[in-house]
Amino acid sequence: MIIIVRLAGEIGIKSPRSRKNFEHALINNIKNVIDVEEVSIDQGYIILNTKGDFSKLSKVFGIASFSPADVISFSKLQDIVDFVKNKYAEKVKGKKFAIRVRRVGKHNFTSLDAAKVIGSSLYPYSSGVDLENPEIEIHVDIRQDYAYVYDKVYEGARGLPIGTTGRTIVLFSGGFDSPIATWMMMKRGSSVTLLNFKLGGEVHKKIVLDEVKILSEWNSGHKIKVYFVNGIKVLSALADVKRYIRVVVLKRIMYKTAELLAKKINAYSVTTGESLSQVSSQTMKNLFVTEYGINIPIFRPLIGFDKEEIIELSRKVGTYEYSSKLPEYCAISSKSTTSANLEEVLESEKQVNIEYEKLIDEAEVVEV
Numbered sequence: 001m002i003i004i005v006r007l008a009g010e011i012g013i014k015s016p017r018s019r020k021n022f023e024h025a026l027i028n029n030i031k032n033v034i035d036v037e038e039v040s041i042d043q044g045y046i047i048l049n050t051k052g053d054f055s056k057l058s059k060v061f062g063i064a065s066f067s068p069a070d071v072i073s074f075s076k077l078q079d080i081v082d083f084v085k086n087k088y089a090e091k092v093k094g095k096k097f098a099i100r101v102r103r104v105g106k107h108n109f110t111s112l113d114a115a116k117v118i119g120s121s122l123y124p125y126s127s128g129v130d131l132e133n134p135e136i137e138i139h140v141d142i143r144q145d146y147a148y149v150y151d152k153v154y155e156g157a158r159g160l161p162i163g164t165t166g167r168t169i170v171l172f173s174g175g176f177d178s179p180i181a182t183w184m185m186m187k188r189g190s191s192v193t194l195l196n197f198k199l200g201g202e203v204h205k206k207i208v209l210d211e212v213k214i215l216s217e218w219n220s221g222h223k224i225k226v227y228f229v230n231g232i233k234v235l236s237a238l239a240d241v242k243r244y245i246r247v248v249v250l251k252r253i254m255y256k257t258a259e260l261l262a263k264k265i266n267a268y269s270v271t272t273g274e275s276l277s278q279v280s281s282q283t284m285k286n287l288f289v290t291e292y293g294i295n296i297p298i299f300r301p302l303i304g305f306d307k308e309e310i311i312e313l314s315r316k317v318g319t320y321e322y323s324s325k326l327p328e329y330c331a332i333s334s335k336s337t338t339s340a341n342l343e344e345v346l347e348s349e350k351q352v353n354i355e356y357e358k359l360i361d362e363a364e365v366v367e368v
């Protein structure tokens with residue numbers, strides 16, 4: 001079966017060299033998720049020859065849409081008309097239809113001419129033409145001496161192919177936000193490595209891994225590594241830190257651990273699920289204090305999202321069910337200040353004894 005894959009818009013406007021790299025990465029990613037016997041590139045389309053189930057393409061980033069198609073060669077317009085009539089006369093029975101023609105190459109007819117004759121040949125079998133709301137839409141994409149004919153256009157996930165924009169370390173709590181922040185980075189073509197401060201024992205770990213399993217369906221066949229560090233040990237080291245700044249100090253420890261891990265595995269950013277002022281630790285002032293002195297870009301893809309928007313996305317992505325099971329582990333966040341004092345936080349941090357290298361070395365690493 002032939003499948004036409006349309007590249008997500010942005011890939012099409014890249015320079016020829018980068019476009020080639022993106023196409024190459026996308027083809028490899030596609031091969032990771034479906035059985036491809038043959039592949040070629042044809043003016044903005046990737047053409048796949050596949051035998052198996054192609055539905056997994058809907059979760060491969062970098063694809064705008066895709067269609068199973070017939071490919072026919074022709075020498076005159078009538079050849080196309082005959083093919084479409086043979087294939088669709090039965091299918092348009094009792095239905096309003098539309099013919100959509102796109103044309104590239106030199107021909108002695110225009111796209112409109114082609115649509116008219118193809119349409120006229122099907123008209124007697126149908127309930128008429130409806131260009132606004134057709135019940136069946138037949139597409140004919142004409143090239144020089146061949147054409148793609150199809151009637152289904154499946155939505156792709158858009159974005160950029162995974163693996164094309166660098167690796168990020170995601171601070172992954174397992175709540176609603178960080179899985180969606182992860183998905184947003186994956187959508188922009190990033191490879192992700194997850195870092196979880198395990199605060200709720202095996203229950204916490206299981207929820208995280210269930211979410212990672214869902215996210216890996218969107219990861220174009222690549223594995224996702226999760227580092228579970230001992231969060232309880234970190235919490236106990238914070239016992240003497242004043243309660244109202246404890247959560248800010250904890251977040252700084254998380255950022256620092258993520259920064260160190262990024263350097264170890266050649267990642268170039270840290271991603272979090274923070275959204276401006278969603279909770280007290282996420283006010284602009286507290287984010288400033290939390291990020292102070294951290295020497296790696298911190299990405300917060302959800303910074304401008306409302307909680308409802310994040311939850312809606314989590315239903316679409318598939319993590320909602322698991323995120324909703326996560327109990328509130330950050331009990332220390334109650335009585336937190338919304339305006340931490342930088343000097344006070346830095347001073348308290350000096351009293352906390354954390355061996356960052358050891359935290360990472362002793363982490364349990366699971367690959368999903």
Ligand SMILES: Nc1ncnc2c1ncn2[C@@H]1O[C@H](COP(=O)(O)OP(=O)(O)OP(=O)(O)O)[C@@H](O)[C@H]1O
Nearest residue numbers: 171172173175176177178195196197272273274281
């Ligand atoms: N236990 C944890 N392990 C790793 N990262 C964490 C942990 N807790 C919080 N984070 C990071 O800090 C961000 C903000 O967490 P916070 O608890 O303040 O808000 P939240 O709304 O509960 O976030 P989430 O919905 O992602 O759990 C999270 O999105 C995540 O990136």
